[in-house]
Amino acid sequence: MAVTISDVARAAGVSKGAVSYALNGQAGVSEETRQRILGAAKELGWRPSLRARSLSSSKAYALGLVVARNPRLLGTDPFFPSFIAGIETTLADRGYSLVLTVAAKHGAEEASYRRLVHEGRVDGVILSDVRTDDPRIALLLELGLPAVTLNRPTAASPFPAVCMDDTEGISSAVQHLVDLGHTRIAHVGGTQHYIHGLSRRTAWANTLKRNGLEPDLFIEADFGAQQGTEATARLLQLDRKPTAIVYANDIMATAGLSYLHQQGLRVPADVSITGYDNTEYAQYLNPALTSIGSDPLLWGSTAAQVLLNQLEGKHDGQDIILPEPQLIVRGSTAEPPA
Amino acid sequence: MAVTISDVARAAGVSKGAVSYALNGQAGVSEETRQRILGAAKELGWRPSLRARSLSSSKAYALGLVVARNPRLLGTDPFFPSFIAGIETTLADRGYSLVLTVAAKHGAEEASYRRLVHEGRVDGVILSDVRTDDPRIALLLELGLPAVTLNRPTAASPFPAVCMDDTEGISSAVQHLVDLGHTRIAHVGGTQHYIHGLSRRTAWANTLKRNGLEPDLFIEADFGAQQGTEATARLLQLDRKPTAIVYANDIMATAGLSYLHQQGLRVPADVSITGYDNTEYAQYLNPALTSIGSDPLLWGSTAAQVLLNQLEGKHDGQDIILPEPQLIVRGSTAEPPA
DNA sequence: AGAAAGAACTGAACCGGTTCAGTGAGGGAC
DNA sequence: GTCCCTCACTGAACCGGTTCAGTTCTTTCT
Numbered sequence: 001m002a003v004t005i006s007d008v009a010r011a012a013g014v015s016k017g018a019v020s021y022a023l024n025g026q027a028g029v030s031e032e033t034r035q036r037i038l039g040a041a042k043e044l045g046w047r048p049s050l051r052a053r054s055l056s057s058s059k060a061y062a063l064g065l066v067v068a069r070n071p072r073l074l075g076t077d078p079f080f081p082s083f084i085a086g087i088e089t090t091l092a093d094r095g096y097s098l099v100l101t102v103a104a105k106h107g108a109e110e111a112s113y114r115r116l117v118h119e120g121r122v123d124g125v126i127l128s129d130v131r132t133d134d135p136r137i138a139l140l141l142e143l144g145l146p147a148v149t150l151n152r153p154t155a156a157s158p159f160p161a162v163c164m165d166d167t168e169g170i171s172s173a174v175q176h177l178v179d180l181g182h183t184r185i186a187h188v189g190g191t192q193h194y195i196h197g198l199s200r201r202t203a204w205a206n207t208l209k210r211n212g213l214e215p216d217l218f219i220e221a222d223f224g225a226q227q228g229t230e231a232t233a234r235l236l237q238l239d240r241k242p243t244a245i246v247y248a249n250d251i252m253a254t255a256g257l258s259y260l261h262q263q264g265l266r267v268p269a270d271v272s273i274t275g276y277d278n279t280e281y282a283q284y285l286n287p288a289l290t291s292i293g294s295d296p297l298l299w300g301s302t303a304a305q306v307l308l309n310q311l312e313g314k315h316d317g318q319d320i321i322l323p324e325p326q327l328i329v330r331g332s333t334a335e336p337p338a
Numbered sequence: 339m340a341v342t343i344s345d346v347a348r349a350a351g352v353s354k355g356a357v358s359y360a361l362n363g364q365a366g367v368s369e370e371t372r373q374r375i376l377g378a379a380k381e382l383g384w385r386p387s388l389r390a391r392s393l394s395s396s397k398a399y400a401l402g403l404v405v406a407r408n409p410r411l412l413g414t415d416p417f418f419p420s421f422i423a424g425i426e427t428t429l430a431d432r433g434y435s436l437v438l439t440v441a442a443k444h445g446a447e448e449a450s451y452r453r454l455v456h457e458g459r460v461d462g463v464i465l466s467d468v469r470t471d472d473p474r475i476a477l478l479l480e481l482g483l484p485a486v487t488l489n490r491p492t493a494a495s496p497f498p499a500v501c502m503d504d505t506e507g508i509s510s511a512v513q514h515l516v517d518l519g520h521t522r523i524a525h526v527g528g529t530q531h532y533i534h535g536l537s538r539r540t541a542w543a544n545t546l547k548r549n550g551l552e553p554d555l556f557i558e559a560d561f562g563a564q565q566g567t568e569a570t571a572r573l574l575q576l577d578r579k580p581t582a583i584v585y586a587n588d589i590m591a592t593a594g595l596s597y598l599h600q601q602g603l604r605v606p607a608d609v610s611i612t613g614y615d616n617t618e619y620a621q622y623l624n625p626a627l628t629s630i631g632s633d634p635l636l637w638g639s640t641a642a643q644v645l646l647n648q649l650e651g652k653h654d655g656q657d658i659i660l661p662e663p664q665l666i667v668r669g670s671t672a673e674p675p676a
Numbered sequence: 677a678g679a680a681a682g683a684a685c686t687g688a689a690c691c692g693g694t695t696c697a698g699t700g701a702g703g704g705a706c
Numbered sequence: 707g708t709c710c711c712t713c714a715c716t717g718a719a720c721c722g723g724t725t726c727a728g729t730t731c732t733t734t735c736t
Contacts, residue, residue: 005723051393
């Protein structure tokens with residue numbers, strides 16, 4: 001079969017233990033012997049068995065990601081594929097793997113984390129889609145599972161966070177609209193239960209207030225196309241109709257755009273709109289969508305790095321702040337109608 | 339620490355071996371004893387250690403998926419997230435996990451498969467994005483790694499395939515256009531190197547021939563927006579300009595639509611277009627995009643099932659044929675200009 | 677010079693399962 | 707009554723690493 005540690009030990013004329021020490025860079029072997037052992041290992045083409053290692057060291061050499069989304073809607077979101085790719089760029093280098101779980105139903109999420117722990121599949125998890133008072137924080141603590149969170153949770157969390165603040169992006173979108181002369185700027189927010197839903201709304205509101213405008217045109221939706229349409233419809237029924245709508249993501253903006261067209265409104269002549277995510281198709285919409293472009297790839301690779309460092313006791317516990325997503329102005333924003 | 343097989347054996351008054359037999363439903367214990375053992379296990383809350391099992395049984399209890407895509411473009415594709423969710427629905431039920439790998443660079447793909455095998459991370463892999471004469475078939479054979487392929491490869495493959503034929507969808511799109519009166523129907527294809535790129539082109543060509551039309555308006559692109567735009571531009575420069583364009587996916591169609599608008603052409607009044615995938619945003623384009631809707635979720639869950647059955651020796655080797663994706667007619671197709 | 681400390685390495689236990697050879701009891705055939 | 711077979715189960719080896727308690731030899735300190 002495959003070559004084992006015993007083969008290497010025999011070839012190098014030492015004991016199994018010595019080989020283990022040499023491999024892991026631990027004390028207990030002289031530099032000379034270490035080289036001889038590593039030489040023999042190389043010659044024999046030895047790769048230590050991950051399974052044996054896992055068993056004796058109680059480590060999985062893998063990280064987990066639990067995605068709690070309706071599978072049918074998952075394809076909508078441009079975030080995850082890139083984010084996962086980012087995680088992978090880090091893991092591949094470090095000999096770790098990613099175990100991915102999709103929790104469709106609500107109760108399935110907690111069960112997924114429990115299963116990952118009980119089966120010892122992973123050494124830690126990356127917590128995305130953090131919610132206000134996220135119950136998973138307590139769950140992970142109970143399970144004793146190390147983690148890193150995307151953005152700092154509102155609930156007290158002992159885990160390091162990797163933050164990509166959406167404030168600046170949203171603020172500059174709103175400011176951009178104010179500068180164009182808009183005074184009735186609405187926000188179609190995502191689920192406020194998610195901290196990124198909430199923070200986008202807050203950024204929108206704060207920027208309006210800074211400009212002496214009232215942040216009263218708000219409707220909560222769920223980041224999905226359907227509710228994006230409905231929210232847009234409700235805004236149009238108001239007495240105080242908006243001349244600009246800041247959507248919390250591109251898909252809602254896209255659905256809103258479609259609805260506005262159906263109602264005979266021109267974008268941006270009658271209504272300006274902005275999205276968030278800078279989805280690839282955003283630039284091909286008619287008109288091209290002004291959006292805010294984040295960097296999920298960087299977010300993923302950084303989160304994985306922080307978690308691995310944490311596992312190795314090398315992380316200082318500080319949150320990592322990533323560059324803020326930037327506004328990308330395109331054709332969907334213009335001066336308000338006279 | 340956690341309760342082990344020895345604890346259960348002691349509690350039930352039998353040996354470790356007996357517990358193992360009882361757990362795995364093997365012969366060697368009487369029904370009475372089996373019940374007693376299972377009872378004791380339940381009482382103690384015993385969960386057999388995946389790691390120990392993996393080591394002694396040489397199995398990983400996990401499947402692998404290697405995605406070879408440029409990470410930046412990965413977010414574009416609505417296929418993978420849903421597909422992965424489908425895989426998960428099957429795996430979660432069977433106690434397996436999914437190990438996901440993203441291979442950014444070209445050489446990284448082979449390395450990924452090798453690593454999964456050498457580290458014993460997975461018991462089998464799902465092969466997506468199958469290419470003509472796909473070199474991975476030989477690689478997997480060399481590595482002795484079981485697999486299932488999405489659609490039947492052109493190269494001889496001993497692996498079972500789970501097929502979702504794109505022929506009918508494309509055919510009915512072309513037929514739909516012919517029925518509307520179009521005679522110059524172009525195809526902007528995806529990479530022909532992928533079997534789904536090739537088969538869509540073939541379906542387009544065959545349907546035209548069946549209707550006595552010449553399939554001469556073909557341009558190969560790479561399934562990406564940029565090349566979708568360029569291909570559209572080239573089609574418009576031809577003497578024999580198309581009045582309809584069948585794109586191999588939605589993102590190219592979307593980019594094409596944008597370009598047509600820029601050129602002052604109206605869709606569908608001047609040019610009809612169709613996509614493929616039925617991305618969520620397709621219905622929100624202006625005009626809404628006629629597309630072909632596949633079912634990645636079903637594809638994923640079925641592929642995982644077939645592979646697991648295969649691993650347990652329960653699969654008969656037959657290919658599985660899934661329902662064909664269907665045409666969804668929307669506003670982007672109409673009669674050709676007079 | 678003698679004691680103590682440290683470095684280099686060995687041997688065996690251990691992680692928690694699976695599996696196989698072996699044992700003893702019970703039953704059926706002749 | 708004897709032989710043989712089957713069934714139910716045990717004990718130990720095994721998977722391939724990690725880790726800890728010892729052993730031996732060298733160095734350092736007083």
